[in-house]
Amino acid sequence: MTRQPDFIHRRRFLGQAALTAGAFTLLAPEILSGGAPKVYTVRQIIDLVLKEGNLKPIPDTVDTIKSGSPDQSVTGIVTTMFATASVIEQAAKLKANFIIAHEPTFYNHRDDPEWVKGNEIVKKKRALLEKHQIAVWRFHDYCHSLKPDAIRYGVVRKAGWTQYYKNETAALTIPATTLGELVKHLKTKLGIQKLRFIGDLNQPCSKLAIMPGAAGGQRQVSVAETEKPDVLIVGETPEWEGVEYARDGRLLGSKMALIVLGHAVSEEPGMEYFAEWLQPKISGIKVTHVASGDPFQWG
Structure with a gap:
């Protein structure tokens, strides 16, 4: 046929x-x-x-x-x-x-x-x-x-911050730490080899705005302006938009730091969570999460 x-x-x-x-x-x-x-x-x-x-x-x-x-x-x-x-x-x-x-x-x-x-x-x-x-x-x-958004919730869960995730928005407040410790925490918990950041590794931070994936520079900057986080955490952002906003912001007196995780690795925890969400709802079929991984090599 x-x-x-x-x-x-x-x-x-x-x-x-x-x-x-x-x-x-x-x-x-x-x-x-x-x-x-x-x-x-x-x-x-x-x-x-x-x-x-x-x-x-x-x-x-x-x-x-x-x-x-x-x-x-x-x-x-x-x-x-x-x-x-x-x-x-x-x-x-x-x-x-x-x-x-x-x-x-x-x-x-x-x-x-x-x-x-x-x-x-x-x-x-x-x-x-x-x-x-x-x-x-x-x-x-x-x-x-989904309620909650499976992708953001997956990241929050894997980072160990579910107890601080109250209103299902991008913003959440964690116990005070430094940007350097936050970078180390995210690399370890999310299994990221390298990430990029703008900021002072010694600066204190507590309020975060988490936007995995590629929400777009306009949405990212809008959240930064509305929430005034200590750190904006994104998957990826056009460098002429969110990145330059963060860099000029610091030159003009803002204390907000920026962490760029990478698109694939920032949303993968959400699909891992979804596999666990789906499995109990289906009998007789195995649901397995297979990470596509970070596409980049680092020189």
């Missing part, structure tokens, strides 16, 4: 499955009744996540299926930040054919395979996914819509 192209599956999925206004009506009867089917499809797993997370459909979401079919049976699930070639191979070794990734698979926000026409790396990656019959679903917009 001829296999239909991935984009046809995605179009059908967007029209019929979990990302539409009628999403929850498509849940399997076993899920609706509180039981669990012996075999889940990709579609049913997605529906379950939305139902259990009390998540309403998001119009024009990027959280769509990037490869595979919504109707294929799931043998195992891997959560990760990026569905890299190595994560795909590891999923295959684990006999997991469904990857839930937080960020794009094909190097652009919409995962448009024609973003750069004739992209050889995209072709090879799609062939690798096809070889292992792996479905990939992006879990970004819905992930940040």
Whole structure:
């Protein structure tokens, strides 16, 4: 039988499955009744996540299926930040054919395979996914819509600060420390080899604003202006925006420090937490977190 192209599956999925206004009506009867089917499809797993997370459909979401079919049976699930070639191979070794990734698979926000026409790396990656019959679903917009936001909560939890995380906002206050000790703490707890910072390592700090990932310079600066943190902690920021704001701020009398963790490593704890959130809700299928890791080498 001829296999239909991935984009046809995605179009059908967007029209019929979990990302539409009628999403929850498509849940399997076993899920609706509180039981669990012996075999889940990709579609049913997605529906379950939305139902259990009390998540309403998001119009024009990027959280769509990037490869595979919504109707294929799931043998195992891997959560990760990026569905890299190595994560795909590891999923295959684990006999997991469904990857839930937080960020794009094909190097652009919409995962448009024609973003750069004739992209050889995209072709090879799609062939690798096809070889292992792996479905990939992006879990970004819905992930940040969970209560609490799974990504920020995952970072707070891994840093050991859950007792200070009161109102689910970016700001939280920890016991007084120095910027140097905070840098060491984050490197150790989050498993980061190197991070970048602006500030005096001896300066005291207590109030933090935590913005993992790439929220954008405008949002980051807005939070800094509103919350007045001792330290703004971000995943990444355009250097002409948040970085220069922090540098000029200090030259003009501000005491705010900036810590740049790196995009992948700053949000990975959230997908690790999500794997633990999801596993008890699914019977008979193993959910494994496979970190995509820091993409950089350091000279």
